[in-house]
Structures are given as C-alpha cells and as structure tokens.
Amino acid sequence: MTSDHHPHHHHPIRPPPSSTYHPHNHHYYPHSTSSSSIKGCCCCLFLLFSFLALVFIAIVLVILFAVKPKKPDFNLQQVSVQYINLDSNNPPSPSAASLSLAIRMLFTAKNDNKVGIKYEASTFNIMYRGIPLGRGTVPGFYQPAHSVRQVQTTVTVDRVNLMQADAADLIKDVLLYDRVELRIMGDVRAKIRIGGLTSPAVQVSIDCTITISPRKQSLSYKQCGFDGLQL
Numbered sequence: 001m002t003s004d005h006h007p008h009h010h011h012p013i014r015p016p017p018s019s020t021y022h023p024h025n026h027h028y029y030p031h032s033t034s035s036s037s038i039k040g041c042c043c044c045l046f047l048l049f050s051f052l053a054l055v056f057i058a059i060v061l062v063i064l065f066a067v068k069p070k071k072p073d074f075n076l077q078q079v080s081v082q083y084i085n086l087d088s089n090n091p092p093s094p095s096a097a098s099l100s101l102a103i104r105m106l107f108t109a110k111n112d113n114k115v116g117i118k119y120e121a122s123t124f125n126i127m128y129r130g131i132p133l134g135r136g137t138v139p140g141f142y143q144p145a146h147s148v149r150q151v152q153t154t155v156t157v158d159r160v161n162l163m164q165a166d167a168a169d170l171i172k173d174v175l176l177y178d179r180v181e182l183r184i185m186g187d188v189r190a191k192i193r194i195g196g197l198t199s200p201a202v203q204v205s206i207d208c209t210i211t212i213s214p215r216k217q218s219l220s221y222k223q224c225g226f227d228g229l230q231l
Contacts, residue, residue, distance in 0.1 A: 096161055121139050
C-alpha cells in the first residue's frame with residue numbers, strides 16, 4: 001500500500017490589525033494638540049486685552065464725567081501794527097504791487113477746567129481778499145487748571161507781490177479809504193490732561209477779520225468767530 005506524502009507548509013497566523021491603529025497617528029495627534037493650544041492661547045489673550053481696553057475706557061469715561069471738561073477758550077485778544085508799506089509802479093492803476101507789513105497778535109487762553117490743558121503748536125494764516133500773505137506760529141504749551149495765559153506771535157510779510165486786479169484794489173484801500181482788511185484764520189488743537197491720562201484732541205477754529213489804518217499804522221476794527229460763534 002502506497003501512501004503519498006505531501007509536504008505541508010505552515011504559515012504563521014497573524015492577528016488582524018486593530019481598527020484603531022494608524023501608522024501615522026504618532027505624527028497627527030501631537031500636531032493637532034499643539035495647534036489647539038496655540039489657538040486657545042490666542043483667544044485668551046484677545047479676550048484679556050479686550051477686557052483691559054474696556055476697563056480703561058470705562059475709567060476714562062467716569063473721570064471725564066466727573067470732571068466735566070469744557071472746550072478751551074482761546075481768543076485773539078489784541079492786534080498791533082508794527083509797520084505796513086506798499087510799493088507800486090503806476091498808481092492808481094498799477095500792473096503789480098508789493099505789500100510789506102508786520103503785525104503782532106496777542107492771544108489769550110483761559111482754562112476754567114479742574115484739570116490742565118495741553119495745547120499743540122498752532123499756525124495762523126493772514127490773507128488779503130483770499131490771497132495768502134504770511135503766517136504766524138504759536139508754540140505748544142501746557143496750561144494749568146483755573147488759569148489765564150497770554151501767548152503772542154508776530155507775522156512778517158516781506159514784499160508779497162500782487163497782480164494787477166488785486167494790486168489796484170490794495171492801492172484804493174490804502175490811498176482812498178485808509179483801510180486794509182485782512183483775515184486771520186487758524187485751528188487750535190488741545191487735549192485735556194488728567195493725571196497720566198490724555199483725552200482725544202479738541203479742535204477750536206478761529207476766524208478773525210481785522211482792518212488796519214495805513215496812515216495811523218494801527219488797528220481800527222476787529223471781529224472774531226470762535227467755532228462759528230461770535231465773541
């Protein structure tokens with residue numbers, strides 16, 4: 001009796017891979033955790049800064065409400081003429097003329113607030129019939145509470161040339177009417193200072209009309225507007 005022997009190859013049986021096993025999990029999960037932590041920190045910082053900003057604004061509003069700040073009272077108090085001179089080639093119908101003058105402007109700043117006011121540097125333009133002649137600058141300064149301060153500036157116009165039509169008008173104003181009307185315009189910016197806190201800037205506009213007598217070398221008329229209100 002013959003028996004056939006077939007060799008048997010035994011293969012090891014491996015357990016099936018776990019359904020929760022992923023070969024790249026050790027790369028993915030730590031990265032996801034790190035990103036979530038960074039986002040969480042950013043959100044916390046944003047909320048913290050927002051809260052601090054709201055607290056700061058609330059403190060400023062409470063202080064401003066308690067102090068009840070008023071707008072700064074800044075007015076052109078006095079204008080004095082140092083000299084005025086007109087050169088023309090063919091009066092009373094010149095083809096051109098040049099104007100030279102120097103005027104001193106005295107401003108009064110009055111602070112009725114319980115706190116100090118910080119003024120920024122201000123520039124004032126001098127115009128004749130809408131033509132810019134020159135400008136004067138008042139440097140910035142600090143004004144304590146319940147105080148009055150005077151500041152001044154001198155505007156010098158050195159031989160500003162005017163063309164035919166404007167020159168003819170200026171000749172008439174000087175020779176016939178003895179009155180040269182000038183306009184002074186400028187903005188004053190100031191901030192209320194409470195301890196280490198400073199309020200947003202408040203802007204005050206000044207618009208003045210003055211009339212100068214060339215013969216007397218003096219001021220004959222002045223009218224000013226303060227934020228659109230007549231002073």
